[in-house]
Amino acid sequence: QSVLTQPPSASGTPGQRVTISCSGSSSNIGSDTVHWYQHLPGTAPKLLIYRNNQRPSGVPDRFSGSKSGTSASLAISGLQSEDEADYYCAAWDDNLKGVFGSGTKVTVL
């Protein structure tokens, strides 16, 4: 049971906008920053968004992050076939230290 709750799946057609939620509590998202990772099968996870809404160099601006209270969201606009992957939110938790979300599988229809 993950401390951070994400929907198990999300989908969209090419070009659409997809949003993934990450729900936490005052001991994690509510008190610290959120990061997002993209994980393709057979590869190492990739940092997509850090500190709520910052993109590392090389990450397309189609990916954006936001946080409000004890929840965060990752938005993928202009969905592309190569965006089909698992997405995880992550944060620091006052009790458990490093925590990940349950993961969301994004399917491009």
Next chain:
Amino acid sequence: QVQLVQSGAEVKKPGASVKLSCKASGYTFTNYFMHWVRQAPGQGLEWMGIINPFGGSTSYAQKFQGRVTMTRDTSTSTVHMELSSLTSEDTALYYCARDLKQVTDTSDYCFDYWGQGTLVTVSS
């Protein structure tokens, strides 16, 4: 360029221990925290712990306390993670991951570079 190269796959029997390595290159090894993260088959990512390569201090997830030991060898820019009393539930892909922040700051548990992963299979 930053690279984290992990040791090869391991097969262990229940009750045994496993020691994995992660060799860093392309940056000053002692400047950045290193973490270990694992993914069991069909499961999500799970944070295991952090080591400060500069002084060697560690902090582990409560779940692994008493069973995990993280060490570093500054002469070879390598971090090690040993997990003992293995059970089938420890079968997973284990990753080392570098922290975004340098050790002069407080880690915010954000990982910018990852190793390729090491598969550990625990089976009798």
